[in-house]
Amino acid sequence: MNPVQYGEACQALVDTFNALECDLKDHNYWGDDAINAIRAEIKDHYIAEQNRRCCYCGREYPTKNKAVWDGEHIIAKSAAPQFMFEPRNLAASCKDCNIAKGEVEVRTNPKRKTFPDQSNHYKIVHPHFDNYHDHIRWYGDVVKPLSAKGAELVNMCKLWRFGVTKAGAEVAPPNTLVDGWIGVMMDPQADALSKEIAIEAYKAYVKTQPQKAAG
Ligand SMILES: [Zn+2]
Structure with missing residues (x-):
């Protein structure tokens, strides 16, 4: 993914912020009207x-x-305004x-003081430093993590929410087991016995969840 290149006016504002002493860098500046143009360029x-x-x-x-999109700070701005x-x-x-x-x-x-710029500097799949499809596979609305980083992302962003909503359970699964079962069910490579076990486990799980009203 190509990183954003700021226009001249925005770059000047960014340079001014970046030149501040570390303790003067306030993440609340993100909401300041003075940088509306920067946020728009980013998005x-x-x-x-x-x-x-x-x-x-x-x-x-x-x-x-x-109302749909957010400019996303992969490292939270409150944790690292720099x-x-x-x-x-x-x-x-x-x-x-x-x-x-x-x-x-x-x-x-x-x-770490300098910007972490390698894949292994992050626990989750990184939009700039990782290839999404190496870590996450989607079967329609059902997600299957393919790696530890993928599993971290699934948990952190609740990516199981799409599949769970479809299955009729309103409450989010409390653990990664459910993702694992769904993944096995949807995996064309999985053997029949594994699938059967996953289906039964998932059925039992769904029964424990509050169901959506019919109709
Ligand atoms: Zn999303």
């Missing part, structure tokens, strides 16, 4: 660069509507993924 760039797909759930949202305008710390995510992810720490070493 427009990444929505287009990601083909209008959320960087975490991969869902296509064919709109630029602000990386607030770092192009490789930015992406576009849907509201649900952004809210689910919250301010959870994604770095393997949060004490």
Whole structure:
């Protein structure tokens, strides 16, 4: 993914912020009207660069509507305001993924001073440093993590929410077991016995969840 390149006016504002002493870098600046143009450049760039797909759930949202998209800080801006305008710390995510992810720490070493710019510096699949499809596979609305980073992302952004909603259970699964069962059920490579076990386990699980009212 190509990182955003700021226009001249926005770059000047970014440079001014980046030149501040570390303790003067306040993440609340992100909400300041003075940087409306920067936020717009970021969102427009990444929505287009990601083909209008959320960087975490991969869902296509064919709109630029602000009610749908968030400018996403992969390392939360509250945790590291010094990386607030770092192009490789930015992406576009849907509201649900952004809210689910919250301010959870994604770095393997949060004490590192310089910007973490390698895949192994992150616990989750990184929109800039990882290939999404190496870590996450979708079977329709059902997600299967293919790696530890994939599993971290599934949990952090609650990516099982699409499949669980379809299965009729309103409450999110409390653990990764459910994702595992769904993955096995949907996996064309899985053997028949594994599938049967996964189906029975999943059925038993769904029965324990509050069901949506019929109709
Ligand atoms: Zn999403």
